[in-house]
Amino acid sequence: MVKTIELRVYGMTCDDCVLHVKTGLLGASGVKDAEVSLKDGTALVHADDTVKPETLLSLDVFRGKYKAQLRSVKNE
Amino acid sequence: MNEYDLAIIGWGAAGFAAAIKASELTNNEMKIALIGHGNLGGTCVNVGCVPSKYLIEASKVYKNLKNPLYAGISGDGSLNFQEFMESLRNFVSDERTIKYENVIKNFKNVDLINGSAYFKNNNTVYVNDTEIRATNFIIATGSRPLIPDIMGLNNNYYTSDNIWTIKDLPEKIAILGSGEVAIELAYAFSSFGSEVHIFNRSNRILKNFDDDITSELIKSLKENHINFHLGSKIFKINDSGSGETSIQTEDGIYKGFSHILVATGRIPNIDSLNLDKAGIMYKNGIIVDNHLKTTNDIVYAAGDCVDQPIKLETLAGKQGVTAVNNILGGNESINLHEVPWAVFCEPNVASIGYTEKELRDKNIKYRTRIIGLKNVVKANILKNNSGLAKIIADDENKILGIHVLAPNAAEFIIEGVYIIKNKLTYNDLINSMHIFPTVSESIKICGQSFIRDVSKMSCCMD
Missing domain, CATH: 3.50.50.60 (FAD/NAD(P)-binding domain)
Known part of the structure; x- marks a missing residue:
């Protein structure tokens, strides 16, 4: 089963930031896809059911300039 | 929404x-x-x-x-x-x-x-x-x-929320409780010249500190003319109607209070x-x-x-x-246990780490050293040397707790925070140079008392 994890992402200011965050999310084990929005400051992460949503917040990409907050988790 | x-x-x-x-x-x-x-x-x-x-x-x-x-x-x-x-x-x-x-x-x-x-x-x-x-x-x-359920205690008392509104110095104040708030305000009002009486159900003050610290503190506070009624259960508060209040305990009736301050916890x-x-x-x-x-x-x-x-x-x-x-x-x-704690009466009480009671309860082995403040030159200069410094260490010399009754102790207990947080030993403490003369030397001298008789030690000796 796949679930959609919505993150609020802080610190993004340009398209490079979006790419950086997306790359960081896609590098995480179990993550299938990620839609990152600069306008909304969000990321929709499609991931295996085994992925613990909280673990995404502590990915390397969120340890510096960018920060993430867990908004919601929905089963697809 | x-x-x-x-x-x-x-x-x-x-x-x-x-x-x-x-x-x-x-x-x-x-x-x-x-x-x-x-x-x-x-x-x-x-x-x-x-x-x-x-x-x-x-x-x-x-x-x-x-x-x-x-x-x-x-x-x-x-x-x-x-x-x-x-x-x-x-x-x-x-x-x-x-x-x-x-x-x-x-x-x-x-x-x-x-x-x-x-x-x-x-x-x-x-x-x-x-x-x-x-x-x-x-x-x-x-x-x-926290307002205790005492007969007659009803809109005739102050707490730490509203004592700041008073205009006149309390002539005679009863303080219910013996925690940090009670002790600090008792010290302040007695220093201003109020007659201060502390009433408390238990026979201790500052329950988070070991008895050797609090018994020494009580001596100092008594010298500041604070009257203690410890182990005293209050039955009733009586208003005379003329602005004076009496307190009835199992020991008798104490009369003539102009103010009652409730400081029995939060x-x-x-x-x-x-x-x-x-x-x-x-x-x-x-x-x-x-x-x-x-x-x-x-x-x-x-x-x-x-x-x-x-x-x-x-x-x-x-x-x-x-x-x-x-x-x-x-x-x-x-x-x-890495949270420092202080009470700002004089002398200050400041503490970090475990107390002896906590270690006994946890069945952890420890050693204790206590030095009187008369060993600390700056305390003698300040003419405020009735306190003590206490260090608790484990079998490997690691410091588990530091507790100080001394002038300015709240200012220098931060040294203890670094010691506890970084799991340092009393040898680390001794090998760290302290400014002479300061009251903070009390912690170092107490550390030295693990390895020598400090009465046979000159100033500034490592």
């Missing part, structure tokens, strides 16, 4: 620290509701640490003017208490303006919402009939004075939050895990409203910051 990334309930030390940290970490992008009522800043700046320390420091100055410590020096020592209290209230107002009201204006992402919040469900609160939904919540509602402000609606468990405060998360996954709690043994402004601020870090992916916790 208003929606926020973070709603913080309570705008005291914990709430403010959380709001500012969350703003810093998110470049002020996080939309925050900071909900509260009463003066900004909560207990500490308005009715806690700030006015009490102002009162204490002024009382010391007055006492020393009336009773000069050094030969050949004398002073007038007159007191206009009304004028002094007005200056205290102005100082509090200024500090609140500078440290809270002006500070929060820098954060446009933070909405101040005046009102009481209570939960509608697991992710929504009501404030003034408006619904506020948030991704995360931090409850930081603080605590208030209770968390959680009654009106409707915590059950949000699935948040509580007992003697809100129950949290090591990361300050409540039993509701999106709700954290920080400060005095948490079910924990320590109620302290510095801890509240640290917990507010820690909660925010954890909401943003952190994995932080706070070791309560």
Whole structure:
């Protein structure tokens, strides 16, 4: 089963930031896809059911300039 | 319905620290509701640490003017208490303006919402009939004075919330309780010249400290003309109708009090939050895990409203910051044994780490050394040498606790914080040079007492 994890992402200011965050999310084990929005400051992460949503917040990409907050988790 | 990334309930030390940290970490992008009522800043700046320390420091100055410590020096020592209290209230107002009201204006992402919040469900609160939904919540509602159930104790007493409104110096004040607030205010009023009586049900003071510290402190406080009625159960408070109050205990009746101050502890402000609606468990405060998360996954709690043994402004601020870090992916916790603690009477009591009682309860082996302050030259210069320093260490010389009764101890206990936090030994302490002459040397000399007879030691010896 796949679930959609919505993150609020802080610190993004340009398209490079979006790419950086997306790359960081896609590098995480179990993550299938990620839609990152600069306008909304969000990321929709499609991931295996085994992925613990909280673990995404502590990915390397969120340890510096960018920060993430867990908004919601929905089963697809 | 208003929606926020973070709603913080309570705008005291914990709430403010959380709001500012969350703003810093998110470049002020996080939309925050900071909900509260009463003066900004909560207990500490308005009715806690700030006015009490102002009162204490002024009382010391007055006492020393009336009773000069050094030969050949004398002073007038007159007191206009009304004028002094007005200056205290102005100082509090200024500090609140500078440290809270002006500070929060820098954060446009933070909405101040005046009102009481209570939960509608697991992710929504009501404030003034408006619904506020948030991704995360931090409850930081603080605590208030506990009023014991005593016959006749009814609108005829002060607490640390309103003692700051008095205009005249209490002629004779009864203080119920023997914790930090009771001891500090007893010291201040007795130094100003009030007749002070402390009544307490148990026969101890400052229950978090070991007996050797508190028994020495009681001696000092008695020399400051404080009367102790410990192990004394109060049956009844009687108002004479002429402005005087009497206290009936099992030992007899004590008459003629102009003021009663209740300082018997504090209770968390959680009654009106409707915590059950949000699935948040509580007992003697809100129950949290090591990361300050409540039993509701999106709700954290920080400060005095948490079910924990320590109620302290510095801890509240640290917990507010820690909660925010954890909401943003952190994995932080706070070791309560690394939290320093001080009582600002004279001499100060300051403490870090384990007490002997805690170690005995945990069945941990330890060794203790105590030195009297007469071994500390600066304490002798200050003519304030009735205290002591105590260090507790384990079998491998690692320091487990430092407890000091000394002038300025609250200022230098930070040395102990670094020692405990970094798991240092008394050899590390001895090998660290201290300034001579300072009262902080008391900690080093106490460390040296593990390896030698300090009475056979000259000044500045390593």
